[in-house]
Amino acid sequence: MAGTIDTRLAELGIELPEAAAPAANYIPYVITGNLIMVSGQIPMVGGKIEGVGKVGQDVSTEDAAGIARICALNLIAQARAACGGDLDKIARVVKLGGFVNCVDGYTEQPEVVNGASNLMVEVFGDAGRHSRFAVGANALPRGVAVEVEGIFELK
Amino acid sequence: MAGTIDTRLAELGIELPEAAAPAANYIPYVITGNLIMVSGQIPMVGGKIEGVGKVGQDVSTEDAAGIARICALNLIAQARAACGGDLDKIARVVKLGGFVNCVDGYTEQPEVVNGASNLMVEVFGDAGRHSRFAVGANALPRGVAVEVEGIFELK
Amino acid sequence: MAGTIDTRLAELGIELPEAAAPAANYIPYVITGNLIMVSGQIPMVGGKIEGVGKVGQDVSTEDAAGIARICALNLIAQARAACGGDLDKIARVVKLGGFVNCVDGYTEQPEVVNGASNLMVEVFGDAGRHSRFAVGANALPRGVAVEVEGIFELK
Numbered sequence: 001m002a003g004t005i006d007t008r009l010a011e012l013g014i015e016l017p018e019a020a021a022p023a024a025n026y027i028p029y030v031i032t033g034n035l036i037m038v039s040g041q042i043p044m045v046g047g048k049i050e051g052v053g054k055v056g057q058d059v060s061t062e063d064a065a066g067i068a069r070i071c072a073l074n075l076i077a078q079a080r081a082a083c084g085g086d087l088d089k090i091a092r093v094v095k096l097g098g099f100v101n102c103v104d105g106y107t108e109q110p111e112v113v114n115g116a117s118n119l120m121v122e123v124f125g126d127a128g129r130h131s132r133f134a135v136g137a138n139a140l141p142r143g144v145a146v147e148v149e150g151i152f153e154l155k
Numbered sequence: 156m157a158g159t160i161d162t163r164l165a166e167l168g169i170e171l172p173e174a175a176a177p178a179a180n181y182i183p184y185v186i187t188g189n190l191i192m193v194s195g196q197i198p199m200v201g202g203k204i205e206g207v208g209k210v211g212q213d214v215s216t217e218d219a220a221g222i223a224r225i226c227a228l229n230l231i232a233q234a235r236a237a238c239g240g241d242l243d244k245i246a247r248v249v250k251l252g253g254f255v256n257c258v259d260g261y262t263e264q265p266e267v268v269n270g271a272s273n274l275m276v277e278v279f280g281d282a283g284r285h286s287r288f289a290v291g292a293n294a295l296p297r298g299v300a301v302e303v304e305g306i307f308e309l310k
Numbered sequence: 311m312a313g314t315i316d317t318r319l320a321e322l323g324i325e326l327p328e329a330a331a332p333a334a335n336y337i338p339y340v341i342t343g344n345l346i347m348v349s350g351q352i353p354m355v356g357g358k359i360e361g362v363g364k365v366g367q368d369v370s371t372e373d374a375a376g377i378a379r380i381c382a383l384n385l386i387a388q389a390r391a392a393c394g395g396d397l398d399k400i401a402r403v404v405k406l407g408g409f410v411n412c413v414d415g416y417t418e419q420p421e422v423v424n425g426a427s428n429l430m431v432e433v434f435g436d437a438g439r440h441s442r443f444a445v446g447a448n449a450l451p452r453g454v455a456v457e458v459e460g461i462f463e464l465k
Binding site: 024025026027028029030032033037038039040054097099101104137138139140141142143147149 | 343344345402404405406410412413414415416417418419420423424427428430431438439440441442443444445446447448461463
């Protein structure tokens with residue numbers, strides 16, 4: 001039987017990506033106590049990077065928010081893997097840390113990272129509300145426009 | 156009766172700002188276990204942003220340290236809200252994360268973030284000592300010079 | 311009698327640096343619950359900063375990975391101090407946060423931060439595997455090429 005969160009994902013028409021496997025001596029998540037610390041996620045779709053470019057130059061704020069949403073889908077995919085597939089074991093989203101690859105003087109990092117924040121509330125409801133930071137970066141891995149890390153709490 | 160920390164704030168002549176309300180699907184703080192994770196705070200004063208500009212160009216290191224102090228006042232205001240108004244429930248400051256909007260080649264991020272670190276020790280004494288990072292960023296939300304996030308521990 | 315991790319360090323020919331003392335109102339680490347939160351470490355060697363420069367311009371990716379490794383040695387030195395000298399009290403490495411001082415458009419932050427990640431697994435084995443983020447920054451304290459913060463879990 002599908003869990004509550006799986007049902008919500010289906011209603012929203014959201015299919016989570018496969019959780020990407022570790023690429024090195026770091027791993028996608030660590031569970032410590034009842035916290036899942038998820039590594040910074042970049043906009044991977046089907047094993048390929050989407051959403052490369054510098055916000056405020058190559059990428060609009062609106063498009064960047066969509067890229068942040070893809071990062072957030074990957075965060076949830078990793079959280080699901082950490083839960084052995086059962087997202088109903090998530091008590092809440094604790095924190096997101098959002099890095100936006102942008103030009104100097106760009107000021108709309110919050111609107112970009114809202115793409116990730118909004119997805120968390122769509123999927124988890126009130127339990128999706130979280131603390132966060134949203135900052136600019138002059139460069140990100142593989143040239144992606146957004147990278148988001150996250151912390152989830154287990155029930 | 157005023158609490159110990161409230162008394163110290165009064166002695167220092169420090170009036171905490173109102174804790175800013177959430178602006179989106181993220182919220183100003185989350186309590187997980189006995190940790191308060193406070194969202195990245197920007198230099199809000201009376202609902203308005205103060206302290207915009209690029210450090211090393213528009214803003215001096217000394218002025219930026221003052222801006223970091225305002226961010227820290229907002230962190231403490233959020234921690235107070237998380238404690239239901241009683242700062243004596245704070246066991247200690249655990250961590251600050253400081254982002255400084257600066258020009259390439261600027262090297263005094265630690266001196267800037269000291270503006271936040273020093274306030275924590277003024278207010279909380281030894282319990283205000285904390286781990287931290289201090290890094291540069293090429294751009295921050297709304298063009299602010301400094302953003303600081305924080306973690307506090309509850310008694 | 312030397313501990314397991316001390317023995318491994320000796321076998322690897324790794325001599326940990328002295329844990330640098332606090333320079334201000336922030337401190338090198340805070341223990342909260344069973345987590346050690348270690349402040350952002352820069353490439354200090356014998357009390358002097360090594361590894362200054364901008365990656366992708368003054369510093370190659372390979373050299374930057376070596377600088378990240380020095381940051382990681384300092385993280386382990388702080389973790390050892392937090393353990394009262396006994397690294398066998400470390401249950402695991404939970405998280406690294408890596409900031410790479412780089413030119414706009416630089417994309418190999420993961421390869422740089424691998425210098426830190428790889429050291430953790432050399433020293434702690436599987437317990438050294440960790441979550442992490444790796445991002446670019448346009449400037450870092452004292453002009454260092456890399457800064458890495460970390461979280462360790464105590465047994």
